[in-house]
Amino acid sequence: MLALLFILFAGLAIGCALAVVAQRNPLYSAISLIGVFISLASLYVMLAAPFIAAVQVIVYAGAIMVLVIFVIMLLNVEHEDTRRTKIGFLLPAALVLAAVLIAEVAFILVSVDKASFPTSAASSIGSTASIGSQLFTSYLLPFEITSILLLMAIVGAMTLARRTKELSPNTRVIPGAQLLALNIVDPSKTLDDATAVETDTTEEAARLLGVNSSRDPSKRD
Amino acid sequence: MDWQPILDVVLKLIAISVVFVVVLFVVAYTVLAERRILGFIQGRLGPNRVGYGGALQPFADLLKFILKEDIVPDKSTRFIYFLAPVITTIAAMMTMIVYPFGPDTTIPFINKTIPLVVARFDVGLLYVLGITSIGVYGIALAGWSSNNKYSLMGGLRSSAQMISYELALGMSLIGVLLLSGTLDLGAIVGLQSRWHGSSWFIFAQPLGFIIYLIAAIAETNRVPFDLPEAETELVAGFHTEYSAMKFALFFLAEYINMFTVSMLATTLFLGGWNVPLADYVFGRGTFLFGLVSVIGFLAKVIFFLFIYIWLRATLPRFRFDQLMSFGWKFLLPVAILNILLTATLIVVGFYGYFGY
Numbered sequence: 001m002l003a004l005l006f007i008l009f010a011g012l013a014i015g016c017a018l019a020v021v022a023q024r025n026p027l028y029s030a031i032s033l034i035g036v037f038i039s040l041a042s043l044y045v046m047l048a049a050p051f052i053a054a055v056q057v058i059v060y061a062g063a064i065m066v067l068v069i070f071v072i073m074l075l076n077v078e079h080e081d082t083r084r085t086k087i088g089f090l091l092p093a094a095l096v097l098a099a100v101l102i103a104e105v106a107f108i109l110v111s112v113d114k115a116s117f118p119t120s121a122a123s124s125i126g127s128t129a130s131i132g133s134q135l136f137t138s139y140l141l142p143f144e145i146t147s148i149l150l151l152m153a154i155v156g157a158m159t160l161a162r163r164t165k166e167l168s169p170n171t172r173v174i175p176g177a178q179l180l181a182l183n184i185v186d187p188s189k190t191l192d193d194a195t196a197v198e199t200d201t202t203e204e205a206a207r208l209l210g211v212n213s214s215r216d217p218s219k220r221d
Numbered sequence: 222m223d224w225q226p227i228l229d230v231v232l233k234l235i236a237i238s239v240v241f242v243v244v245l246f247v248v249a250y251t252v253l254a255e256r257r258i259l260g261f262i263q264g265r266l267g268p269n270r271v272g273y274g275g276a277l278q279p280f281a282d283l284l285k286f287i288l289k290e291d292i293v294p295d296k297s298t299r300f301i302y303f304l305a306p307v308i309t310t311i312a313a314m315m316t317m318i319v320y321p322f323g324p325d326t327t328i329p330f331i332n333k334t335i336p337l338v339v340a341r342f343d344v345g346l347l348y349v350l351g352i353t354s355i356g357v358y359g360i361a362l363a364g365w366s367s368n369n370k371y372s373l374m375g376g377l378r379s380s381a382q383m384i385s386y387e388l389a390l391g392m393s394l395i396g397v398l399l400l401s402g403t404l405d406l407g408a409i410v411g412l413q414s415r416w417h418g419s420s421w422f423i424f425a426q427p428l429g430f431i432i433y434l435i436a437a438i439a440e441t442n443r444v445p446f447d448l449p450e451a452e453t454e455l456v457a458g459f460h461t462e463y464s465a466m467k468f469a470l471f472f473l474a475e476y477i478n479m480f481t482v483s484m485l486a487t488t489l490f491l492g493g494w495n496v497p498l499a500d501y502v503f504g505r506g507t508f509l510f511g512l513v514s515v516i517g518f519l520a521k522v523i524f525f526l527f528i529y530i531w532l533r534a535t536l537p538r539f540r541f542d543q544l545m546s547f548g549w550k551f552l553l554p555v556a557i558l559n560i561l562l563t564a565t566l567i568v569v570g571f572y573g574y575f576g577y
Contacts, residue, residue, distance in 0.1 A: 001226060027301065027365070034358070054347035062354025066361065066384060070377070073365045128344060128404055 005046060013039035026072050030065060037061040049126030236339045240317050247519075248476040249279035255530045262534040289465035294368055297462065301366040306463065306470035309359025313477040316352045319345040320484045321407045322518055323494045326511030334506075337494075337515065338407055345406040346398070349485060350391055353440065356478070357383045360459050363471070367462035375458030378541055379442055379449035385548040386439035386446075389432060392556035396429035396563040397422050397489045400572065410493030418495035425572060428559045430490045432552060434528075437482035439548065441475060443529055445536040446544055483525035487518060494518040 016035035023029045037060045044053035124130055135143050253275055257267030269275040293302065323337035342348055357380045364376010400422060401409045413421050423430045439446040449458045460471045487493060496517035503510040539547065566572055 025298075027298070027362075031301070031304075031358075031362075038355075050342065050344045051347065054344045054351050057351035058347065058354050062351060062357070063384070066354075066357055066380065069358070069361055070380075073361070073373070073377070128347075 002046065006043070009039045009042040009046070013043070027069070030069050030072055033068075034061050034065050037065070044126075047126070051126060051128040051131055233339065237318065240322075240339055241314070244314070244317055244477060244480060247522075248473060248480055249283075251476050251480065251526055252282070252472075253278050254526070255533070258527070258530045259534050262531070283469075286466055286469040291465045291467070292462075294462050297368045298366045301362050302462075303467075305359050305363035305366060306467045306474070307359075308362065309356060309474040310470045310477075312352050312356035312359065313474040313481065316349050316481045317484075319348055319406050320488055321410050321493055323511045323515040325506065326508060327506055329508050336407075337511065341405065341407055344404045346394060346404045346409075346489075349481075350387070350394075353387060353390075354384075356474075357387075359471075359474070363463070364459035367459070369462055372459050372461045375449045375461070379459055382442070382446065382449060382541075382544060382548070383440055385545060386436045386552070389548060389552040389556045390436040390440055392553065392560060393429045393432035393436060394489065395560050396426045399560070399563050399567060400425055406488050406493075410488055410495065413492040414495045414500075417498050417501050418492065419497040421490065421492035421495070423490040423492075426490065426559070426563065428555070429563070430486075432556050432559060433486060433490065436548075436552060436556075437486065438529065438532065439544070441478040441482055443475075443479065444533040445538045448538055448541050448544060479526060479529055480522065483522045483529070486525055487521040491521045 013036050016032040016039065019032035020029045020036065023032065037056060041053040041056045041061070044050075044056060253268070256278075257269070257275060260267030267275065268278045271277045271281045293299075318339040319342055321336075321338040325334050325336050327334045360383065361376050361380040364372045364374070364379070367373070397409065398404065401412050403409065409422075442449060460468055463471060494514035494517060496513055499510055499513050499517070503513060
């Protein structure tokens with residue numbers, strides 16, 4: 001039963017990972033990556049680490065990938081060109097590296113002693129309470145340094161996003177400036193006369209139109 | 222052959238089906254209740270023609286949705302356009318399984334004790350928060366795939382609002398977590414059954430409750446936080462281009478989300494299935510106690526749904542920048558303050574006086 005579930009989730013993770021690389025539309029790649037994360041979360045649950053599974057979904061699939069999807073949508077990343085890119089020397093290099101990777105995985109699979117792992121149901125390493133207690137006692141320094149790291153990231157983002165240049169000297173922002181068509185200000189003119197009448201403040205516009213623009217609602221009629 | 226696992230799976234499927242049907246019925250009648258209550262508050266009757274007092278109106282609406290013409294925009298991204306309502310609905314429905322509807326009840330004739338919750342997780346609360354995070358995708362993808370700039374704006378605004386208020390939501394729940402010491406929702410409800418079922422966490426965490434309520438209303442895109450789907454602002458926001466059954470799925474998902482956050486509020490703050498003095502009258506573990514507990518739970522959830530509808534009839538909506546600044550500059554600091562306050566009071570021993 002457990003083996004069946006493992007095959008299902010692992011197959012889903014591998015399929016979605018292949019889809020991430022093989023899709024042409026970047027949004028489909030992002031969605032496939034979300035599928036990978038959710039499959040990994042299911043595998044974590046099967047390994048008796050429910051906290052990590054939930055945090056994987058909340059942080060990775062729920063926050064980081066939302067950011068990636070926002071970026072893809074707002075930057076309007078297009079499909080790749082259909083013209084075949086020149087691969088050249090990359091294909092043999094990829095084959096060599098893939099062979100090295102497969103050799104490493106095979107070595108690990110052969111030489112690891114499978115009997116000495118604890119069974120998943122018995123250990124309580126993955127429970128929330130034990131992670132929490134370890135995080136605040138043995139791993140306190142990395143915990144605090146990670147929070148400083150996140151603070152650095154936030155400050156860095158705010159610094160990068162600030163407007164560093166001043167506005168050009170030709171821009172004028174006048175609060176209350178209105179642009180009225182002449183036939184609104186002067187009802188005697190015909191509707192065709194749309195000459196612009198520029199005012200600088202709300203009070204001036206109100207005077208031209210003949211209404212009371214006081215901010216106090218009791219003084220308005 | 223070992224029948225036990227298969228029997229377990231079948232029982233779980235039956236439990237899931239029961240919860241599914243209950244949720245669909247409650248949500249369908251919430252739609253009707255909203256229209257009628259809105260009508261009464263606005264000085265008119267709501268729909269009351271179909272069936273007695275409008276009781277068959279949801280079925281009429283369902284029929285209408287099924288028979289409507291399904292319009293698909295031509296240049297939309299097809300796969301994502303069909304995927305978005307599916308993601309939203311699945312994320313909305315997946316959280317149903319962790320809420321305890323009642324205590325472990327003994328059914329009289331079979332003499333079997335069944336837990337009235339579909340799945341007991343150790344990390345039930347984190348699971349709910351995780352699935353709520355996934356629900357953001359449906360809206361963002363729906364807005365983008367409609368190939369319509371108003372939908373895109375509405376979708377982005379709505380998802381930005383949801384991820385902002387998710388933070389305040391999670392933080393407001395940390396106060397309850399500190400008091401209960403466990404993420405298991407069944408255990409949290411069990412902790413609220415002292416004093417004959419009236420040691421609810423709302424008395425210990427009033428500020429947390431208010432923050433949770435505001436964040437939950439913003440999370441489900443309801444008035445006063447429903448600018449992204451307001452008719453006058455962005456046509457209909459991210460579900461402008463959806464018609465017939467796909468729109469019905471979005472609509473359904475919104476009400477199921479309302480139901481979900483109401484159930485979470487009931488479970489964490491209002492004591493879940495604890496009805497005060499019920500164990501004094503009926504005795505724990507009996508069938509009548511279980512029945513009264515389930516009815517009490519549903520009554521509390523319906524009370525929250527009534528508050529949602531009442532707020533919809535009463536308040537105007539926030540502008541989007543007001544909404545975002547409220548979420549980040551006010552609600553989040555207050556939630557952090559709540560955590561600090563709760564932690565300090567626990568250390569000082571204030572809650573010890575009340576037995577928490």
